[in-house]
Amino acid sequence: xxMTPERWSYIGDYAEDVFGQYDEHLAGLxxxxxEAGMPPIAVSADVGRLLKILVAxxxxxxxxxxxxxxxxxxxxxxxxxxxxxxxITVEHEDTHADFAQKEFERAGVAAKVxxxxxxxxxxxxxxxxxxxxxxxxxxFVDARKSEYIDYFEVIKPxxxxxxxxxADNVYGTGAGWIDEGHGTDDFNRLIAAxxxxxxxxxxxxxxxxxARKMR
Ligand SMILES: C[S@@+](CC[C@H](N)C(=O)[O-])C[C@H]1O[C@@H](n2cnc3c(N)ncnc32)[C@H](O)[C@@H]1O
Numbered sequence: 001x002x003m004t005p006e007r008w009s010y011i012g013d014y015a016e017d018v019f020g021q022y023d024e025h026l027a028g029l030x031x032x033x034x035e036a037g038m039p040p041i042a043v044s045a046d047v048g049r050l051l052k053i054l055v056a057x058x059x060x061x062x063x064x065x066x067x068x069x070x071x072x073x074x075x076x077x078x079x080x081x082x083x084x085x086x087x088i089t090v091e092h093e094d095t096h097a098d099f100a101q102k103e104f105e106r107a108g109v110a111a112k113v114x115x116x117x118x119x120x121x122x123x124x125x126x127x128x129x130x131x132x133x134x135x136x137x138x139x140f141v142d143a144r145k146s147e148y149i150d151y152f153e154v155i156k157p158x159x160x161x162x163x164x165x166x167a168d169n170v171y172g173t174g175a176g177w178i179d180e181g182h183g184t185d186d187f188n189r190l191i192a193a194x195x196x197x198x199x200x201x202x203x204x205x206x207x208x209x210x211a212r213k214m215r
């Protein structure tokens with residue numbers, strides 16, 4: 001039986017239905033965000049759960065996220081971290097950052113989360129200086145797709161050996177897909193060929209790349 005667009009769509013809904021259970025707080029969050037004028041572009045609940053599981057497989061002491069939006073993925077990540085863990089999440093829209101700050105508080109994870117406001121490429125050097133090399137357990141990249149290679153170059157030395165680098169939308173977005181010349185082909189090929197990393201991308205939602213720093 002061939003894969004069809006209908007079957008692919010069914011499988012996406014099925015995965016969210018079976019693996020995307022979430023609590024009441026997360027259930028209402030994106031509806032509140034959309035009402036407040038934000039786009040409905042957070043990860044799905046099953047991808048959120050994947051992030052939580054992956055972070056929990058690391059020491060979970062320090063994580064970086066690029067692209068906070070309303071705090072949805074950040075809450076999943078923070079919940080996977082150690083009690084003493086710290087998530088630094090970067091957002092260049094003040095309205096998004098203000099909304100996310102309130103949601104981190106409502107979700108009870110605000111003590112673990114610091115929102116850094118500004119364009120990722122402007123603020124990353126300061127973050128790098130603060131945290132230092134070989135300090136980060138987990139990274140989730142979900143900001144500007146055309147900058148994925150630049151983010152990787154700055155963050156790579158910050159990751160611990162054994163740390164995980166996760167990136168969303170590596171097969172595309174609603175605006176276009178990898179077979180149409182969209183997605184993050186250059187970045188995917190760069191990290192796949194990097195001898196310091198082992199990388200693979202799952203076809204969950206719009207493509208979630210998982211890479212482990214090997215040395
Ligand atoms: C896809 S949304 C993030 C969704 C979020 N990770 C989630 O799943 O809940 C992308 C966010 O990144 C922000 N953003 C886009 N480009 C950015 C940049 N260059 N620097 C910082 N934030 C950026 C946008 O304002 C938006 O809030």
